[in-house]
Amino acid sequence: MANDVRPESMERITNEQLAKSFIEEQVDILRRQIGDKKVLLALSGGVDSSVVAALLIKAIGRQLVCVHVNHGLLRKGEPEQVIEVFRNQMNANLVYVDAVDRFLDKLQGEADPEKKRKIIGAEFIRVFEEEARKLEDISFLAQGTIYPDIIESHGVKAHHNVGGLPEDMKFELVEPLKLLFKDEVRMVGKTLGLPDNMVFRQPFPGPGLGVRCLGAITRDRLEAVRESDAILREEFEKNGLSGKVWQYFTAIPDMKTVGVRDGKRVDEWFVILRAVNTVDAMSATIEEIPYSLLNHITKRIVNEVPGVCRVVYDLTTKPTGTIEWE
Template structure:
């Protein structure tokens, strides 16, 4: 990651499910924030020239041998530090205090009493409602620290203002902590002195300038375009920087949504005026997927095959440019921050949720250099960038769609017949969601084809057909999600239409699982 041109707050991740929320809350102040594994070498952290550092929460105990560890030297940088939950315990443990199992664990709502005013609690009431989630607590303070807030059971906040260190046992980043945003703003803006200038306009200006410098006056780039928000915004940003020297390639992998191959081509050419090459490789992909049922293998096959197809097309473009005395040197991808985060873990590969074919899946001998202009952004931030680029709402309001397409929404083997069934069911789901005016409110809504057949009755005749699941979730960034309580009328319309209109499905169910513990996609 390159050094940003604006103020940065670094968040060291110790494995908390809320770490991404910390980053998002800080960005709501128009301050850039970046999440790094707690194991990141200190020199790499300092290369970002952070205004301050936040130590996240985590599920471990600091005194366990397997507990995630940061370089203790991070506590001696002189930069403002804020520890949150595990972060408080890490600071206490490594600075000479003592952390032990709490006699009364605190989970959920708690009332905190501010004992003395400090820069961290400036402007906050003396009593605040917070969200706790901890089984350990600081029994003995590290030298120089004072208790500045407490609950009836435990220390709630510590400070050593001479060393510019603060720590809270609760989670200010979650909505349940009512004054959490004010507390974080006190740290980020007032204590760290971060400038609130990280805006869409600033991002576009600096990103376009950086791409223009990267590619140079004669360089060319190609973009793997899917038609979704991410790759479209990435393509427009690069096009803004280098114009016609960008060529976009859109591949039909055989698992796109109904009529998507044709619709995307029209949008990219007519609305965004991009130089687009469309390649129908549906039979090639489906033949590779034949007989494969393992979801991770599906992802790998689609990712590898996409790279192969894209490589074939890039060679054609490369030869054409070379014969014209020009040369392709850059590959544009719409990689987002959640893609990067979900493909890595502070605990190592065993905890990876799922692989992303656009993160670490490129061939080692690839001659193209990468441009990933959205790599540090969350989805809603990408949409804001797109609005500032005057991109059509039809593109920006599209719900996220997985890179492996319908292949990870068809449980079991992927075949052309099963793809056709799901395309029809998914189209009905989307139509009814839009008709009800719910599409923009939902993070994602779609149909899933299950490898389960059930007995049914249609027209007094027995049927034996597939079961379809409907999934609709609400989320801010896809890192966590709640299932959406769709109105019964909408569910009834979706179910009736699918069973009546889609040959091969005779039963519809609704998924009411949140993330975590589930994931948004079924595979």
Template sequence: MDNNKRPENMERITTAALAEKFIQEQVKEIQNQVGDKKVLLALSGGVDSSVVAALLIRAVGQQLVCVHVNHGLLRKGEPEQVVEVFRNQMKANLIYVDAVDRFLDKLQGVAEPEQKRKIIGAEFIRVFEEEARKQEGIEFLAQGTIYPDILESGPVKAHHNVGGLPEDLQFELVEPLRLLYKDEVRVVGDALGLPAGMVYRQPFPGPGLGVRCLGAITRDRLEAVRESDAILREEFAKNGLEGKVWQYFTLIPDFKSVGVRDNKRADEWPVIIRAVNTKDAMTATVEDVPFALLQHITNRIVNEVKGVNRVCYDLTPKPTGTIEWE
């Protein structure tokens, strides 16, 4: 039997009772797999890794070592938020690693999306290996792999949770969510008692803003992605779209367009806004954002984000366009 293939008779987790049944099964599986060894978890603060963390805490408690890697590709304010929620509020055993320069140096000049994903994924594992050497008894690496990651690996795009792991990987993988769709993960997160703001936080790709700063990443363009994304999230929250729209973000391509600023020609980047709704991430529809709000967001971005002179709205559903551009 293929452990990465969801059984046809597996019931969709839609209720607290079904979630609790799943949790109990996974706790037993994790305990049997891990024994008295330690588990290293890549804790990004997204819903998938947060649910894995809660499951592992319930199953093996202090045997879990959470590592939060700041690779410079997170959204504005996220590293600080992860430390606050997990270390200060959830009392997790959290190690914070500042690896910004390390990741961005490795990615310098790399334009091909799959190569970027694999560099980021491989470097993540290297960081964890280094942290593991500082610990005693770590034999397992927990990951927030979910079923769409497995389905899309290969024919569509490489996911850092599935493809691109180094050949010298020294950990056995623990992937308790690998057969669940995103909506099921949220139901399980609710049942585990995680804060609503964490459970319903919009999805974020493993490579982070690295796949939203299209082409070869530069620090100035990456910062423009981060700042424009923060404006979009702030305005969606103010206007009642936070929680209503499944995923929304900005991205910046690796080219400039001609514009006018202060009565002079200005060659600057365009920002592309993506806002979609989906149940399971396999198909997606585009959110009908009020035009006046789009105009307001555009005005803020072109005036507040350095190096941006144009804003576009992506109207493409999935299929044909995947949710992310890379």
């Protein structure tokens, strides 16, 4: 297979049998490529890195060293799920790094969206490099590169932030999914036995909740974003919308609104709900959520999330609005 062109003869992976054939082929290729050496992987818990991890575990077991960096910007329960699935269920060689304070201290007071992204990306590379240098005899670096990444970014999967490791760390790349589209990656992941809520996870920005805690990030508002997002996801799952809506999330601006709580005036945050459908993310339409469900979600958020007194629903299509708020 070529590095940068998907062969026309390559059959689309549309069912479990084709996925099994792909897995068998890749396991053989990986074992021959890697031999008895070790592989390093930045395991975010997203679809691509999780499927790469599961595939490599099947091929080489604990020769794979997974590094999961918790930067404090993940959704509720995601770090715990990575540990449960990979360390406890799949017996992965998993290094868990609690870098929450480190990231949030670096981000303190920074309101510019692009600067926030750069801080998060650069700090991730530094943390990952530090962990990599603690390990011995690592010869390969695995990445969750998929075919659209090759088309759009010349093979550099920038949102995984591992492309910036220093050149003296002369790792050979391992990219077993590089000729697959996202739907094929999901089929492979499901066939490998990963849980559905990991395999079919909706798109999530590289900087995570850092771009949904709008403006300068504070720990209490970041936690409010995380909790409100968890409520939205739970209710969409209960009401059959999780597989119908392409992307849905909450965001909280760095501003407060007047409200009334327990008969007293309060100044608290407001939560923005966003739910969009799209084919290629170049344009997006708004999902029509039943009013009764919106009302229920609103009541849960204002009653269960500290510091929030108001909820609004973003009805803006793309264009003119982007999918994310910043």
